[in-house]
Amino acid sequence: MSDALCVLYAEDDTDIREVVSFVLEDDGFQVIECRDGREAVLQGGHCSPDLILLDMMMPELDGLMTLERLRQYPSLARTPVVFMTAKVDEGEIRRYRSSGAVEIIRKPFDALDLPATLRAILEKTRRKQ
Amino acid sequence: MSVINQTGAALPDDEEQRLLALQQCHILDTAPEESFDCFTRVAAAVFDVPVALVTLVDAERQWFKSRQGLDLLETDRSASFCSHVIRSHEIMEVPDTLEDPRFRDNAMVTGPPHIRFYAGAPLVLECGSRIGTLCVIDRQPRRLDAQQRDILRDMAGAVSRQMISRRASLHEQTLSTLSRIMASSARKPRAALREALTLACEYLDMPFGVLSHVHDSQYTIHLQVSPPGTLQDGDVFPSENTLCEEVWRCGSVAAIPRGGDRVLHHGGWHGGGKVRMESYLGVPIKVGQYHGMLCFFSPEPCPPPGFSDSALRLVELMGQWAEGAMERWLLNRRVKANQRQLTRLSQVARQTVNGVVITGEDGYISWVNEGFTRISGYAADELIGRKPGRMLQGELTDRETVERIRQAIARREPFEEELRNYHRNGCPYWVHISCNPLQDADGRFEGFMAIQTDVTERKRLEEMKNEFISVVSHELRTPLTSIRGGLDLLLHRTGSKLDERDRKWLEMAVRNAGQLSRLVEDLLNLGRIASGRLALDIVPVALCPLLREAMDDHEAYARGCGVSLQLTPCGDARVLADAMRLRQVVGNLLSNACKFSARGSSVTVWVDVAPQQARIHVRDSGPGIAEEDRGRVFQRFVQLDASDTRRQRGTGLGLAICLELVQNMGGSIDFESRPGEGCVFHFDLPLAGEEGE
Secondary structure, three states, rough: OOOOOOEEEEOOHHHHHHHHHHHHHHOEEEEEEEEOOOHHHHHHOOOOOOEEEEEOOOOOOOOHHHHHOOOOOHHHHHOOOEEOOOOOOHHHHHHHHOOOOOEEEEEOOOOOHHHHHHHHHHHHHHHHH | OEEEOOOEEOOOOHHHHHHHHHHHHHHOOOOOHHHHHHHHHHHHHHHHEEEEEEEOOOEEEEEEEEEEEEOOOOHHHOOOOOOHHOOOOOEEEOOHHHHHHOOOOOOOHHHOOOOEEEEEEEEEEEOOOOEEEEEEEEEOOOOOOOOOHHEEEEEHHHHHHHHHHHHHHHHHHHHHHHHHHHHOOOHHHHHHHHHHHHHHHHHOOOOEEEEEEEEEEEEEEEEEEOOOOOOOOOEEEEEEHHOHHHHHHHOEEEEEEOOOOHHHOOOOOOOOOOOOOEEEEEEEEEEEEEEEEEEEEEEEOOOOOOHHHHHHHHHHHHHHHHHHHHHHHHHHHHHHHHHHHHHHHHHHHHHHHOOEEEOOOOOOOOOOOOOOOOOOOOHHHHHHHHHHHHHOOOOOOOOHHHHHHHHHHHHHEEEEEEEEEEOOOOOOEEEEEEEEEEOOOOOOEEEEEEEEEOHHHHHHHHOOOOOOOOOOOHHHHHHHHHHHHHHHHHHHHHHHHHHHHHHHHHHHHHHHHHHHHHHHHHHHHHHHHOOOOOOOOEEEEEHHHHHHHHHOHHHHHHHHHEEEEEEEEEEOEEEEEEEHHHHHHHHHHHHHHHOOOOOOOEEEEEEEEEEOOEEEEEEEEOOOOHHHHHHOOOOOOOOOOOOOOOOOOOOHHHHHHHHHHHOOOOOOEEEEOOOOOOEEEEEEEEEEOOOOO
């Protein structure tokens, strides 16, 4: 279990969260599930995930604000981050991209492909380091 | 150089110049004049001779301006005594012609008038040319004494001076007519021209004077003087009935002194047979686009010896003067027409609901209309003398647009932009600006004129629409994500355990969830492109690898359709495009091609590279597109095969998106097809230059 990849995952839509968590766990990921940004910030203090997966639009703390706070934990300062969004505003997507996100996944996405996508991203960032 | 003529009288050294001087006297073939006849009468009496003559030695003849005791008008130069006289300034005396070998056999000696004695003194003009003689002739031999010789010489001098003063008075008359024309007191150009025609007609002794305009084979009388009941201003004739062709060919003054083949050839009639043009003087008039003629004519032939140089010169000068007068008149007319147009235009500019603003060369406002003050809320005197940008732009004004405008202005180029400005009261409003540089008559840059249309309402609707698309899409995509995720999971995990029928239901749900996702995606794409918010990242893209990837993406789909994909090797062409969007275009074309192709056939992709662009082709072997459907192919929500239920249906937006994307990338898209023979869709993209990434 210790070599399982760990994902810190925040999503306010319960259905999507359940599907994504299930798919990832089914594929052998360890998922730290959060119902919104605030919960992610709380959880972030106790874990050191391999990847942070955040929805962009969440109540109170949106994806970007959540990331900003998570980055303050030394253990999360360099963790690769992936955003998911149903938004289409190109300006906003550019803003998220420039925050250092390695990938932005647009909804709706193919849930079954998600584990492979995330593994590929991790592989790529590892190689870069 | 002396040339010996038939009788041995050599031509004078200055013969050519002498003949010219004689011509300019305009005296050959003119009627007898008392001022010359009195000299010959006195000479005949003083010398007590039967014959006294004033002779003029022309090129081939001698002609008698005045004669006493002789009926001949002229004689051949070769038989002339006088041609010997004009070789020197001295008197030539032949006491007895029968004793003189030069004249012994002369026809005028051997036959009538039986000359035995001849004495002639040359007529010398002020230029030194000897143009003729005053001579006395007797039928018996005799000799002049010294006193008689002096008298003859003095009288010849007096005749010469008469010649000179006669010529001067001709010039004087011409000059005085011209000066009266030029000094015409009529202020209006038309009246001045008419007065000039009248004076010239009088001088030339020709009853018709016409200033005409020739255009499209029509000869229109612009202005004329003529005997009552003949011509009128505004009369029109076919130009072939007139002499304008000849005049223009001649380029300067054309003179026809008397009817002859040329005039008769033209019918000899001017104006539908009303007026006969027997003698004619005409000169072309050209003022800008105005082509016409000034001409004078008469139904009578010009009396001998034809038109004088002065007459020709007068017509020439008057032509020049008329050109000047016409030019001023046309200019005046144009100025008036311009003024009328300007008045109208300025009314339009003042009253239009659009804002109109004019800036000077320095960019400061020099004029605004009411529309502009209404849109902006500023009064004209608050705006004039200030820069429009400073006053009207504000926080939400797009900086990029402002920069584009600034550059266009700096380059003095026209531009069209939409910009958010601020009303005097602080409320933002949107204007569409169409701005053009102004030039003065000499083409010098004078400033700009901008026409502003208030498009606030349209922009508000656009923003609402965009927001609507954005919200709706978000609200649609979120549940779609979990629907698809849930269905996929179900199918993946339990699909094999379900019976055939349940599995079909599930697959149907999965397929339609996918279809719904694509529709939402296509709608969003179109909405983004249409609102100009699709940010394209245009960079040099290696075409072949991109096509390869797009085909790999569609490999599975093609297999599902029973179609194979083939890429013809396409070299290393690089195009300017947004890689992601280009892949989308190719993908759309590929999925269309697969969808419509017959099972077992193949879809072929190839590239043609031209000097400036690359053309990407996608060929299918489907049913093809009928020519009458051509106009609908790239429209939204059009599916030409709406009846085809065999395969997964598209959204009807694919080609509309391709069109928008290709155009946004600076290319064009089209297709060739014949029903039953499949189609080839192709699009062009500009090639990337050598200076790569």
